[in-house]
Structure formats: structure tokens, C-alpha cells
Amino acid sequence: MTAVNQTADTTAKRGRTNWGSGLFLVIAHLAAVAALFFWSWPAVITAIVLYWVAGSLGIGMGWHRLLTHRGYKVPKVVEYFLTTCGTLSLEGGPIQWVVTHRIHHAHTDRVGDPHTPRDGGWWAHIGWILWGTAQNHSDSTVARYAPDLVKNRYYRWLNKFYYVPMLVLGVMLLIVGGWDVLLWGLFLRLTVALHATWLVNSATHLWGRTRFQTDDDSRNSWWVALLTFGEGWHNNHHAHPTSARHGLRWYEFDLNWLGIRALKLFGLAHGIKRVRFNRTASAWQLVRDPLRSER
Numbered sequence: 085m086t087a088v089n090q091t092a093d094t095t096a097k098r099g100r101t102n103w104g105s106g107l108f109l110v111i112a113h114l115a116a117v118a119a120l121f122f123w124s125w126p127a128v129i130t131a132i133v134l135y136w137v138a139g140s141l142g143i144g145m146g147w148h149r150l151l152t153h154r155g156y157k158v159p160k161v162v163e164y165f166l167t168t169c170g171t172l173s174l175e176g177g178p179i180q181w182v183v184t185h186r187i188h189h190a191h192t193d194r195v196g197d198p199h200t201p202r203d204g205g206w207w208a209h210i211g212w213i214l215w216g217t218a219q220n221h222s223d224s225t226v227a228r229y230a231p232d233l234v235k236n237r238y239y240r241w242l243n244k245f246y247y248v249p250m251l252v253l254g255v256m257l258l259i260v261g262g263w264d265v266l267l268w269g270l271f272l273r274l275t276v277a278l279h280a281t282w283l284v285n286s287a288t289h290l291w292g293r294t295r296f297q298t299d300d301d302s303r304n305s306w307w308v309a310l311l312t313f314g315e316g317w318h319n320n321h322h323a324h325p326t327s328a329r330h331g332l333r334w335y336e337f338d339l340n341w342l343g344i345r346a347l348k349l350f351g352l353a354h355g356i357k358r359v360r361f362n363r364t365a366s367a368w369q370l371v372r373d374p375l376r377s378e379r
């Protein structure tokens with residue numbers, strides 16, 4: 085497939101309305117507002133814990149830095165744990181998500197980018213979910229962008245039935261905690277998390293500072309980083325996509341990086357790629373820890 089065809093493939097679905105996603109998002113937003121009238125401490129704590137499990141362990145550490153960019157390696161059981169946590173964010177299947185994000189990096193802020201603010205701020209935030217490619221890539225696009233994942237049986241299954249862990253969680257929350265815990269732990273938490281993730285596509289390609297000169301509009305945004313456990317250091321990330329570390333200074337909050345360092349502390353992460361400042365060369369450089377096989 086040529087680059088031109090590839091671009092055509094990724095933009096061909098623009099204009100098709102994703103009614104199912106739209107209806108679900110309306111229900112999720114209404115339920116999130118309803119949650120405010122069912123306040124309780126167990127509900128709030130459940131929401132905070134699940135926000136971290138799905139957003140940090142699942143999306144940031146799992147789907148983004150591990151699956152999409154292969155910024156570090158972990159034993160398969162740990163990888164599957166992290167990537168299964170990612171399904172609790174209800175952002176589609178992991179293979180489709182990775183394909184969308186790899187296309188974003190291949191065509192950032194150019195023709196073919198599924199969610200660039202150059203097509204409009206609201207388009208980049210939510211429009212592409214409702215009327216764009218969303219997470220519905222063709223088999224040929226998937227085979228091109230995620231050949232490493234399509235040959236994995238577990239990911240093929242999880243990609244198809246990504247909503248199953250969320251359904252199980254929802255039933256458990258209702259049985260164990262009641263309606264207040266369900267509304268907060270699932271709907272309000274999920275709605276806030278979706279907007280936080282979408283802000284990485286919209287806000288961090290619009291507002292913030294740049295450390296690196298990249299040929300795209302990526303920016304570093306402290307407040308998006310706070311909402312997403314470190315994913316807001318987006319200019320750092322576009323400059324060095326494979327780095328497992330996004331917040332490069334001590335004041336650049338990056339809990340996902342701390343999570344990866346914690347895995348390393350327990351001997352579970354190796355081959356970690358990270359950007360660090362080389363004083364001698366006076367430049368930021370990508371370095372990699374040894375792989376387990378190299379020790």
C-alpha cells in the first residue's frame with residue numbers, strides 16, 4: 085500500500101456517523117451528572133482508584149507507552165494485566181487504539197492524522213469519535229500499523245470483546261457497592277477519563293510550551309499532564325516517541341513514568357528507553373537500559 089492510499093484509507097470514513105458511540109456518550113454524560121446527586125465516600129474513593137487503574141496502569145503505561153511505542157518490556161503476564169486495565173477506559177479495543185495512535189504519530193498534524201486540531205478543536209477532541217475513523221480501521225490498515233499485535237491471540241480476543249471487563253466491573257460495582265458506587269466508579273469516572281484522554285489530542289496540540297522543535301503542533305501542558313498522569317508532556321513525547329519517560333524535569337509530573345520505575349524496582353521492567361540531558365553534549369538524548377537477555 086502506498087503512502088497516498090494509506091492516507092485515503094484513514095480519511096475515507098470521515099462523514100459517517102457513529103451512532104452507537106454517540107448514544108453511549110450521551111448516556112455516560114447524563115449518568116455522570118446524575119452521580120453528583122448520589123455522593124458517598126466509598127463511591128468517590130472507588131472512582132479515584134479506578135481512574136488511576138484505567139488511566140495510568142491501563143492507557144498510559146499499558147496501551148500507550150508499552151503497546152504502541154514499546155518504550156519498555158515486561159513479562160507477558162504483567163503486560164496482559166496492564167493492557168486489560170486499559171479496557172476499563174472504554175476507548176475501544178487495544179489493537180484499534182494502537183493503530184489510531186500510530187497513524188497519529190505517522191501523520192501528526194498533516195493529512196491522514198485522525199485527530200488534528202488543524203481540522204478544528206472540537207473535531208480533535210470528540211468529532212473524530214462521532215464522525216471520523218474513530219477506532220474502526222480496516223483489516224489492511226490494522227495489518228499495516230499493528231502487525232505485532234494482530235498475531236497475538238489474546239489481543240485479537242481483547243480487541244473484539246474489549247467491553248467485557250467493563251461489563252463485569254459494572255455488575256460487581258452494583259452488587260458490592262450499590263448505585264452510588266456504580267455511577268461514580270463507572271460513569272462519572274469514565275466520562276472524566278474520556279475527556280482527559282481527548283484533551284491530549286486537542287489541547288496539547290493547541291496550547292502550551294514547546295521544549296523541542298518538532299514538525300507538528302505538539303505542546304507540553306502541565307494541566308493535561310495532571311489529568312492524565314503525565315501524558316500531557318506531549319511535545320516531549322512527539323520529539324522522542326519511544327521514550328517511556330515523558331516528564332523530563334523533576335517538576336514535570338509523570339506518574340506513569342514513576343509506575344514504570346516501580347516495575348523496574350520489582351525487577352519486572354527492563355530495556356526501558358528514556359530521554360535524559362547529556363551535559364557534555366548539551367543535548368537531550370535517548371538511552372536504553374539493558375534488556376534481560378543482555379545482562
Ligand SMILES: [Zn+2]
Pocket residue numbers: 188192284285289302318322
Ligand atoms: Zn499528538
Ligand SMILES: [Zn+2]
Pocket residue numbers: 148152153185189321325
Ligand atoms: Zn504516542
